[in-house]
Amino acid sequence: MNAKEVEKKQAEQKEWDLDDKDTKDMYDAMLDDCYDRFMGLYDPSQVLEEVDPTAYRCGFNDWADSLDLIWICPECGEEHDDEDDAINCCQPDMWKCSECGKEFDDEQDADDCCSKDV
Ligand SMILES: [Zn+2]
Ligand SMILES: [Zn+2]
Numbered sequence: 001m002n003a004k005e006v007e008k009k010q011a012e013q014k015e016w017d018l019d020d021k022d023t024k025d026m027y028d029a030m031l032d033d034c035y036d037r038f039m040g041l042y043d044p045s046q047v048l049e050e051v052d053p054t055a056y057r058c059g060f061n062d063w064a065d066s067l068d069l070i071w072i073c074p075e076c077g078e079e080h081d082d083e084d085d086a087i088n089c090c091q092p093d094m095w096k097c098s099e100c101g102k103e104f105d106d107e108q109d110a111d112d113c114c115s116k117d118v
Contacts, residue, residue, distance in 0.1 A: 003110035006094035006103060009074040011086035016064035018057065027060050 016023050028045035035044035049056045071083045075090035096103045099114035 001111060002098045002113055002115050003095045003104075003107050004098045005107075006096050008087050008091045011071040011074060011080070011083050014070035014072055014079060016060075016067065018060050027063055030063060031059070 018024055018027070028043070031045035031048065032043050038044055038047045045056075048059070068081055069083075071080050071086035072078070073080065073086045073089035078086075078089055080086040080089060092105060094103050094105055095107045095110035097110050097113035102110075102113055104110040104113070
């Protein structure tokens with residue numbers, strides 16, 4: 001038995017970052033959905049950010065904690081909601097021959113590589 005499964009890179013967990021514009025937009029949209037416009041004029045997210053930045057940041061952290069985990073493919077950076085999907089996104093199952101290190105996409109081929117029974 002020479003076949004050894006080739007190890008895959010781990011998927012990274014997406015970190016929600018208020019400095020990321022898309023993430024901030026999502027958070028702002030959530031706040032604006034939850035509250036009425038301030039004096040009918042101002043977006044609640046904007047008011048909170050300016051008047052009470054600490055509360056704004058705290059709220060962001062709570063909100064980020066409530067979100068589903070997102071996993072990032074280590075190869076292409078695509079986002080997946082499932083860790084296995086992210087790992088398998090660009091990394092097919094590969095096996096390698098434990099004798100010579102050659103890689104195969106078929107376990108049997110790796111197994112047979114250096115074990116030629118003559
Ligand atoms: Zn990928
Ligand atoms: Zn081999």
